[in-house]
Amino acid sequence: MSKKIIKPSSPTPSSLRHHNLSFLDQINSPLHNPLAFFYPKPKNSSYDINHISTLLQNSLANLLTSYYPFAGTYNDNIFIDCNDVGAEFFDVQLDIPMSEILDHPYYNDDINLVYPQGCPWNIYDGTLVVAQLTHFDCGGIAVSVCISHKVADAYSVIKFITDWAYLTRDSSHAKPSVLFDGTSFFPPVTDTSTLPDFDAGNDRNCVTRMFHFSSSGLDKLKTIAAAESGVENPSRVEVATALIHKHAMIASGSFKPSLLCHIMGLRPPLPLNSIGNACSFFLTSTQTEDEMELSNSVAVLRKSKDQLREKMKNATQSDIFFKVVEITKQGAELVEKVNKADVYKCSSLCNFGLYDMDFGWGKAIRVSSVSRAVKNQIFFMDSPTGNGMDVLISLDEKEMEIFQSDKVILEYASPVVKM
Numbered sequence: 001m002s003k004k005i006i007k008p009s010s011p012t013p014s015s016l017r018h019h020n021l022s023f024l025d026q027i028n029s030p031l032h033n034p035l036a037f038f039y040p041k042p043k044n045s046s047y048d049i050n051h052i053s054t055l056l057q058n059s060l061a062n063l064l065t066s067y068y069p070f071a072g073t074y075n076d077n078i079f080i081d082c083n084d085v086g087a088e089f090f091d092v093q094l095d096i097p098m099s100e101i102l103d104h105p106y107y108n109d110d111i112n113l114v115y116p117q118g119c120p121w122n123i124y125d126g127t128l129v130v131a132q133l134t135h136f137d138c139g140g141i142a143v144s145v146c147i148s149h150k151v152a153d154a155y156s157v158i159k160f161i162t163d164w165a166y167l168t169r170d171s172s173h174a175k176p177s178v179l180f181d182g183t184s185f186f187p188p189v190t191d192t193s194t195l196p197d198f199d200a201g202n203d204r205n206c207v208t209r210m211f212h213f214s215s216s217g218l219d220k221l222k223t224i225a226a227a228e229s230g231v232e233n234p235s236r237v238e239v240a241t242a243l244i245h246k247h248a249m250i251a252s253g254s255f256k257p258s259l260l261c262h263i264m265g266l267r268p269p270l271p272l273n274s275i276g277n278a279c280s281f282f283l284t285s286t287q288t289e290d291e292m293e294l295s296n297s298v299a300v301l302r303k304s305k306d307q308l309r310e311k312m313k314n315a316t317q318s319d320i321f322f323k324v325v326e327i328t329k330q331g332a333e334l335v336e337k338v339n340k341a342d343v344y345k346c347s348s349l350c351n352f353g354l355y356d357m358d359f360g361w362g363k364a365i366r367v368s369s370v371s372r373a374v375k376n377q378i379f380f381m382d383s384p385t386g387n388g389m390d391v392l393i394s395l396d397e398k399e400m401e402i403f404q405s406d407k408v409i410l411e412y413a414s415p416v417v418k419m
Contacts (some may be wrong), residue, residue: 001093005127006057007086008064008071019069019080022182023321024277025150026077027195027328032130032146033157034120034370036111037354038098041139042361049135053091055360056133056143059167060087066176067160067275070129074150077192080128087129090116098140102366111370114142120370124148129160143359153277155265158352160275169360182276186321196332206375208394209404210416213240215387217412221294228295231302236389237348237380240413242297244378245344247409248395249292251402258342259334260284264305269312269320280324282308283331348380355384390416 042052064071064087072082094113101110112120114134124130128151134142145164147157163176189195213236221239225231231238245260266278282304286292291300311323335343354367366384369392379392391413395403404415 002091004057004089004091005086006060006064006089006131008068008084009058009061010065012065012068012071012082012084016068017082019072019082019180020183021077021079021150021188022276023186023188024153024279024324025182025186026188026192028149028153028277030074030123030148030150031121032119032124032148033152033154034115034144034146035157035161035354036114036142036144036368036370037161037357037364038102038114038142038366038368039140039359039361039364040098042141044361047361049093052141052361053133055168056131056164057089059164059171060089060131062167062171063160063164063176064129066163066178067129069151069180070147070160072128074128074148077150077195078188080151085127087131088116088127090130090132092132092134093137094134095137097138098136098142099138111368115144115146115370119146141361149277151276153265153279154347154349155267155278155352156275158349158354159273161357162353165357165359169358178273178275179271180275181271182274182278185270185274185278185317186324196328205397206394207397207400208377208392209400211391211393211404211409211413212383212416213389213391213413218388221412225294225298229299229302231298234298234302237346237350238298238301239294240380240389240391241301241346241378242294243409243412244391244393245286245297246292246294247406248344248376248393248399248403249286251395251399251406253399255289255292256342257285257287257338258344259338260286260301261331261335261343261345262301262305263345263347264308266312266320266324269315280308280312280327281331282327283334285334342376344376344378345374346378346380350380350382350389352382354382355386 068082069080071084071086072080073085075081116130116132119130128148130146132144145161166173218236222234225234225239261281261283263279263281266280270278284300284304315323355364357364375396377394381390383390
C-alpha cells in the first residue's frame with residue numbers, strides 16, 4: 001500500500017483562502033460519505049496499474065484547483081481554511097479476485113477493503129477528501145472516494161467524482177464550473193451550540209442488507225398504489241419506501257407510531273453547479289396501522305413531497321433560508337416526540353447516472369457504498385442493468401432476520417448476491 005498527498009495543481013488565490021460554512025453545512029455531521037466504483041480488467045493494455053494510478057493522481061490535482069475548499073482544513077464548524085493541504089490518495093493491491101467482494105450475498109467486512117481504513121462514516125483525522133485505488137489480482141480495479149459531509153452532500157460528491165472522471169478521461173477537458181455559494185442562500189450561525197443534532201450515532205446490533213427490486217415487481221406495486229390511492233404515476237422510490245416501511249415495522253414486533261424522514265435536494269431552485277450541502281427534508285408520520293397500508297402511505301408521501309416542492313418553487317433567495325430553517329426546527333421538534341428507534345431515514349441516489357461513471361477504461365459494473373451501523377436507514381440506488389432498483393436497508397439484527405424472510409418482501413424483492 002502506498003499513500004500520497006495530492007495537492008491542487010495550482011495554488012488557491014489568497015482571496016479564496018477563507019470559505020465560510022453555510023447553515024446547512026453546519027448542521028450536517030463531519031462524517032465522510034463513501035462511494036466505490038468497481039471496474040473489470042481494462043481491455044486496453046495501456047491502462048496498466050502504474051498508468052491508471054498516475055492518471056488518477058494528476059487529474060485529481062487538476063480537479064482540486066476548482067474544488068479548492070475540498071483541499072482545505074475544517075475549522076470549528078465555522079469555516080474551511082483553503083490552505084491546499086490536499087487530498088489523501090491510497091494505492092492498494094489486494095491478493096484476492098474482485099469476485100470475492102462482489103459475489104458476497106450480504107454486506108460484510110470485505111467491502112471495507114476498497115476504502116481507506118477507518119474513513120467511511122467516521123470522523124476521519126485526515127483530509128476532507130480521501131480516495132483509494134484498489135487493484136485486484138484478477139486485473140479488476142475499484143475507485144473509492146470519501147468526502148466530508150461538512151463540504152458536500154451526495155449531489156456534490158457525485159458531481160466531484162463525475163468531474164474527476166471527465167478529467168481522467170481527457171486532461172484537456174474544460175475546467176469544471178462550480179460555485180461555492182452556500183452562504184448566500186443559507187447564512188451560517190455564529191453560535192453553533194444552538195444547532196440541532198440530527199446524528200443518530202452507531203448501533204452495534206444493526207446490520208445492512210441490499211435488496212434488488214425488479215422492474216416487474218415495482219410495476220406491480222405502482223399499479224396497486226395508483227389504483228387504490230389515486231396518486232398519478234407513483235414513483236418506484238415512493239412504492240418501495242411504503243412497502244419497506246410497513247414490513248420493517250412488522251419485523252419490529254408490534255406497531256408503534258413512527259416517522260419517515262425523506263431527504264430532498266434543492267437544486268433547483270438552487271443552481272445545479274452549487275457545491276456544498278443543499279438539501280431539505282420532509283417528514284411523514286404514521287400513527288395508526290391503517291396508515292401503513294401501501295396506498296395510504298404512498299398518498300401521504302406524494303402529498304408531503306408536493307407540499308415541500310410547492311413551498312420551494314417560487315421562493316426567493318432569502319425565502320429559501322427561512323423556509324429551510326422552519327422545516328429544520330419543525331423536524332427536530334417532531335423527532336424529539338418519538339423514540340429515535342422509530343424514525344426511518346430515506347435517501348436516494350437514483351437517476352444520478354452512477355453507472356455511467358467512466359474514467360477511461362469503461363463503465364462501472366457495480367457502484368456501492370459501505371454500511372453504516374445506524375438503525376432504520378433506507379438507501380435507494382439504480383441497479384447495474386438499469387432495470388429495477390437496489391436498496392440498502394439497515395435494521396436491528398433480529399428485525400432483519402424477520403424482514404429478509406418476509407414473504408411479501410420476497411414477492412417484490414430479492415437479496416442481492418453481487419454487491
